[in-house]
Amino acid sequence: MIPASGLRLLAGFCLLGAIGAVVAGAFALQAGRHLGADYSALAGDIVRAQEDTAELRLELDGLIDHAHHAWHMDRITSLVERIPERIRTIRVGLARSEINAADYAPMLAELTQAEGLYRRLASTLDTLAPSVGDDVRQLNRLGHELEGSLAWTYSRLLQEVHQAAADQQRLMTWLSLAVILLVLLVAAALMLALVRIHRQWLSLRQLSVTDELTQLANRRQLWEVAQRYLELNQRDGGELSLLLIDLDHFKRINDRYGHPAGDAVLQAVAAEFTRVARESDLVARLGGEEFAVLMPNTGTEGGRRLGERLREATADLPLPGEAREHRLTISLGLATTLAGREALAQLYSRADRCLYRAKQNGRNRLEINAQP
Template sequence: MDLVAGEDQRELTRMADTKPRLSLGFSGRQLLLWISFLLLAGLSVIAITFYANYAQKQLDADYIAFSSEIVRAQHDGETLRQSSLNLLDHPRPLHQRQLLQALWVIDSRRMTIEQYLRRSKLTPNDTQHILEEFAQLDTLLQEAGAIALDVLEYPGRLDALHDLTEDIDNSLAYIYSELHALMIQGATEQQHIMSVMTQIIIALGALVLVVILSLLVAIEKILGQQSALEQLSVTDELTGLDNRRAAMTKARQTLMLGRRSGASISLAIIDIDHFKRINDQYGHPFGDKVLQQLARTLKHMVRESDVPARIGGEEFCLLMPDTNSQGAYELCERLHQGIGNMVILHDDDIVPLTVSLGLTTTHGQQDYDFDLLYARADEALYRAKAGGRDRIVVY
């Protein structure tokens, strides 16, 4: 009996000694878990705060609008140069108006891009040289505009005007080259930081699930911006056709192959007659619909190998590889009739639409040059307009 009682007493003593040790061990693990949680939570807060600030800063910068404006602006110098050459070769009121229009477009675009640049997150060190070049460009535009207004009365100033347009073109090339580099640099830095943030947020696990989701949205936006920028660089936004840059690239490639093989290549420039009247009478939104319907007609009627493109305003071009003058004329005649037969409705009214076409074809080795081919097609288009419009003229 005493032996049993002694054993019970020793067991109670062991249990009493064990309880504090068990309690102390549980508290230590709990403390470790809390410390670990607090560390992870602190890292999460830091990561979330940094990410939120960075994402807000980057997402506020509208790269799409800025980049698309830059892409469109890169065509302005070429348009100005072509207008200047036309005026130099043929001093006529039409070419004078085209030059003045090109100067006005460049000046308007300059002010728009300057506003984008001042609102952007770029530092003054990054943009100061560009803004200074814009100031110089403004001076050149004013000088060119002043000369262009009365150059027909003083033909001796044509050479000086042409020199100014070349200076303007060089200035534009420098500005948009620098802006393009800044956009690429900004996008690269953005991708790098987002990549680092991805690794940090994934390591935090479930505690930063919301941050991971935000990161995925931000990365998708960045990739979407890059994809949209690439698409903008080769596609006309309104019609979905190739833009001027894409058309020139494809034309030069086609002409290079054609020179080697000796295949005939034809180029047509298509201009909507009196398009300004349509815009003035029915409004620009309806004018956009007309351009879209004409683009659909072009895509439907041309062959798979042909390259239709919108090269500016109401002007389109059609590159026809491996097509001689007879085949090109027959295709253009079908296009001319097809466009003339288009049913364009405004409310209950049918709006008539006609186009003028200038067509040219390569014949000798010297013809496989895009600038020469384009100039000839443009000259033929000019004759079509001068001859009363709604017709095809072959150079």
């Protein structure tokens, strides 16, 4: 099973990845909308100018037959008067856009020429006498010339805008991918850092609750686990047994063979205790030659049987290195509590008194203090 700390770390990774994806997606969406709106507005201005130009052509085509109609001339005048404003709006839009000025410079030059034609056409409209055929024909010629120039220019400009919009969209796509990749890289780097920090924390935590020599649980871990079991027993009424173990005359091994040999013996004994104990039991080294076995959901009889197995296994254990000629025995003290009726310190004290009694009574034996 994944530990709670690992689940919290995994949840943090998922949250971080989700936030990064949302931020990158929002950036891409908003940037795309902004750029799309800019080019859409410019394209809309050009299209409206094209529509005016197309309508001007239609009105000019009917000019000869309807020159004497005031409303017809008013319509042509209105369309012509829109031309400078349309051109100005398009110039401003082009200047604000990201389109390379060199790409639309020829169209701007054409618009400048069209503005000259517009002034001539406007002057002709001001002095036009509809009854004079030459004036009407001159107006028609100038109007068609202006319309043709504007139609070509607007068409080319619209192509440039569409091309620029497509190029910008491709660029935006790549930028969005780059932002997403950057967010993922940052998230991955942060996750890696968090994993390393978490591993270091686990390593430090393991060191703080593990005996360095034997790799068994230390006194601190034994105390923490025992306290949890006592709290559980208060709710479910279970039993908890504690064995305290002391290696008989271990000082003789250190004095005769040296501390390195003594350390090797401690490691061998720790391995043997772990082998004999059950998976549910916690084997700990309390310090020096003192060990303990915490047995959850185990009464006095179960604790006694395990204690005897440990005593017999230790007596039969071949010792490593220079101490192989030596035979080792252990003394044990057992105490059991029911339903968390006493504090851990009391349980430990009773087991310790039993251990002392075992040593006083000749060692290599198990003494028991049943439930209080």
